[in-house]
Amino acid sequence: MSIDQSHGHPGSDVATTSEGGLPERFENPGLEPHRHRMADVDPKAAKRAERQVAALFGLSTLGTILFVVAYYAVSIEGDSWAEIARQLRISTTLLGIGLALATFGVGAGAVHWAKTLMPDEERIELRHPMRGTDEDRDAALDILREGSAEAGIGRRPLIRNSLLGALVPLTVGPAIVLLRDTGPLPGNDLSTTFWKQGLALVHDPITDPEGLGRKIKPEDLTIGSVVHVLPEGIQAEEVEHPLDEIAKAAVLLIRLNPDDLDEVSRAGAYEGIVAYSKICTHMGCPVALYEQQTHHLLCPCHQSTFDLKQNCKVIFGPAKRPLPQLAITVDDAGYLVAKSPFTEAAGPSFWERG
Known part of the structure; x- marks a missing residue:
């Protein structure tokens, strides 16, 4: 077996076994050619994707509203146990649908945003085992700021505002509604x-x-x-x-x-x-x-x-x-x-x- 003990950079040869007629070395094929997405080359496609992401976040907001409304609107009471059982099924179904839409809208919107609008170029950076210099740290901050700008959170107010409109009700609404039932300690x-x-x-x-x-x-x-x-x-x-x-x-x-x-x-x-x-x-x-x-x-x-x-x-x-x-x-x-x-x-x- 032939093993390369050197520490090369990405793209260098990789050592393999020479047994069984296999080559001792092969070339690193590198990254595949980058394929641009429609949103990268067509402003109309980018705008359409932005509206789709906002629509998914809006769906999440509607799901949260449905959850809160169903919690208060469906009363669990009736003249018979069959009626109570029916109301329980309705309440559980509406609460489940509302919470499912709320979480699905946020998740699907974030995934669609990342796959269509956020940068998708692959980059390789060597990891340094020790603290970088001040210049390197400043450069890293510049990269983070650049990534934030490329993600479009600042220049795409429709996505930003619809995301906030989905996350705030999703985190605050169900939490208040569900914590309301905790009440005082039961005592005896x-x-x-x-x-x-x-x-x-x-x-x-x-x-x-x-x-x-x-x-x-x-x-x-x-x-x-x-x-x-x-x-x-x-x-x-x-x-x-x-x-x-x-x-x-x-x-x-x-x-x-x-x-x-x-x-x-x-x-x-x-x-x-x-x-x-x-x-x-x-x-x-x-x-x-x-x-x-x-x-x-x-x-x-x-x-x-x-x-x-x-x-x-x-x-x-x-x-x-x-x-x-x-x-x-x-x-x-x-x-x-x-x-x-x-x-x-x-x-x-x-x-x-x-």
């Missing part, structure tokens, strides 16, 4: 839920509109079944702030082989059927992903993973405590009911929780 509000001894477990009408609060018997569940449930009566008209109560009382009901459960889990289960709070103990996201082979529950927000076989012990992720278990049994009619309320607070942990 998460320490109590609607669950009480003897309350029947019923299908969550939002995730299962056809269930409409139907009660559940053990024989309705096969091993591996997962059902989203709520306490019976939580959808009654006299319940104050029903959505808040639902958010705290949401439970996952899952049937496993009783032999797969540890002693702690088995104590609150009924014939292998376990019920755990659906609210992640990290940030309160809904834990709704179940892996049948490993019996793991996964929170999709930050990947906290809970082991059903070990009383929902945290085995991965940022959550610091297990999901609270709802002890269950059956009533005289054979329906699953709560044996007792949650023995610990549902929802995320925080430093002022007693």
Whole structure:
């Protein structure tokens, strides 16, 4: 093998192996000839590209406006759970479309700007291992100023203004809207839920509109079944702030082989059927992903993973405590009911929780 030990400049020969009949050296082919874009040679094409970039930034602004308007315009309330579920779907869809347009418009506009209007000539500059001279540093600043001028941020006010018009609403609008919901610390509000001894477990009408609060018997569940449930009566008209109560009382009901459960889990289960709070103990996201082979529950927000076989012990992720278990049994009619309320607070942990 022949290796060139010299330190050449770009364009010098490159050493290769001489084995297998390959040449020992080959010439650096250099850069391909520069191909000018339409916007480089045609002022009308450049102006057209500028308008297209501004239109994409404008699309981003419209997406942000749609996000904010949808957040306030679509109210989550109604006379029936089917109506509430429909409004939730509409709200989620509009918020998703608005945020998607807002982020896509900024991203696509920036890419189109870079590919059609910003300089695209390839340049090679040797990297110096030590601090350059003052002259070199001044030259570098001149290059940065030249690059800024070539990018057109100063001489293309349409792009500059439309970019600012897209970025300011995108960063400020959703932030204010979403942070509005953080509110004060919950205090002891998460320490109590609607669950009480003897309350029947019923299908969550939002995730299962056809269930409409139907009660559940053990024989309705096969091993591996997962059902989203709520306490019976939580959808009654006299319940104050029903959505808040639902958010705290949401439970996952899952049937496993009783032999797969540890002693702690088995104590609150009924014939292998376990019920755990659906609210992640990290940030309160809904834990709704179940892996049948490993019996793991996964929170999709930050990947906290809970082991059903070990009383929902945290085995991965940022959550610091297990999901609270709802002890269950059956009533005289054979329906699953709560044996007792949650023995610990549902929802995320925080430093002022007693």
